[in-house]
Amino acid sequence: MNTQDRKPRIAISVGDINGIGYEIIVKSLKDKNILDFFTPVIFGSTKHLNHFKNLVKEESIQFFGINSADKAVDRKINVVNLWKEPVQMEFGKATEISGRMAFESLKAAAEAVKNGDCDVLVTAPINKKNIQSEEFNFPGHTEYLGDVWGGNPLMFLVTDTLKVSLVTQHIPLKEVSEQITKEGIVQKIKALHDSLKLDFGVRKPKIAVLGLNPHSGDNGLLGSEEQEIIVPAIQTVYEQGILVFGPYAADSFFNPTNLEMFDAVLGMYHDQALIPFKTLCFEDGVNYTASLPFVRTSPDHGVAYDIAGKGIADETSFREALYTAVSIYEKRKEYKDLTSNVLKTRELKPERER
Template identity: 85%
Template structure:
């Protein structure tokens, strides 16, 4: 089958049941035309889902219960019911039960992708604190999937016009400087470069690297990391033929002209890149985990306890996360096909003696 004709199975984990996960899932899938592009498989509870369907007052939304993901049916909103009697939702509260259910949904959904029953994973938001347990001892989805799927995951926040990634991810700000190294920057840029080619179809990626300190260190006046670490890393990558530039001062970088000049931006730490990204692209932004053997996306927002259960959550980012997962899945298939059909050298057989 042509990669563009594939209809992937999208595994969906429901996140924290006391947040807005279920609501944005139901709203995103309410448009029947969306099922022309993929087959959803939700790992959660039809009882929970029905609450939000009723809230929308849309009886045309129907959930199709299945025992396992391999039984999913096209044109249906498939639901693998993980709990016969699911816990009552307590909107706005971070409970131990909601954390446990978030993990169980994530675990089952991730396993369905790894074993081939589903093709991609889209995750609704979790509360990073109440999900913690002996089974889940990770800062977030990204690190967990790196463990269970294998690989070195790269957090990649993306829209069509702006894509940002990070050298350091979920660590305290006081630890950032000591985690910045030439090797870490080179590794992240290489991963970014590969993802842009394989997952987004960019033939020759152009990547901007931000500095760590104010004004990129002001030639060493405000810090030595740019001179000693970041610039040597950029130079080594550029010498290998990669289009990598910087370091740019973060406070003045995110202008329309700069954004339009690069395919991706690498920041040094979480808030440096994610504050401008979420300010500029909040409704349409998608969190994509690159450099893993399987595709995973999520919306770029959290559990939003303050509006949970009120019926006012915006589903745009979750819908974009689904479309992004499907698009990346197809791009990877195209890339694999293109790179596997290159001309191969043949060993010449000696001519027969006459």
């Protein structure tokens, strides 16, 4: 089948098998209507999946085992069986083998997208510690995909009503101020601006930038980064035609009036932007990795070892990640169509003789 005619194929990595990854995957795919919108391709084990199908009493779900992603069939929940004899799951435990399986699933799913067998990637949560190995020496999904797909990934947390991104990502708090540079902020603002246009169809994005210090430094009283680094970065990009404003004090920014004014918010470090985001949008928030050649999304939560295997995990964020991935994929195609060959020439037919 021509890739232009088939439904979008979503490569799904299963994450840590001892967490809630398999459970939220099964729950998200229980509605048969989703197969009208995309074709799931899960990289894991039908035996593991069937365990959770029984656990959550979703007997109507049927898994279609395939040897490779290029054999995926529309209107089926396809499963590339990576392990013929998968290990017993040990719910709530961070084991070496669950980390290895998480990586094997992620690697296979990412490769399937890169080689064109799948169109987008949705990742279930991993444990960032037990997945570490000689092949995976990264702080998380974001940095790994930047390496294997190529690009300068931008961590982007999104819902319909709130979108936040970061200048620094997974680094210790004590290193944040050292990593804040004018060049880095300029690059992140431009990447955020481009993603809003390309991935979300915002014609003229309006971006808010948060300060680093309390009260945005209080004119240098509480820190000089705003005056010396952040303000010059904002001015540089604003002069290039991008609507960017700030720096705003983080402790008072996240109120309805401010959020309605902007299409996205750029924070300086992880918790500064993600705490308010997850407080306001925990159930339907989606983690999107922008500025890469392919689309990757994930739920905005972790492995949740404390509730793993109990059948009580909420699948809302993972389900939103599936639909968001497809939406961004379609937006990218639409943007490409609108911006390529804008001034197409066409042959003029001679006027008909009267």
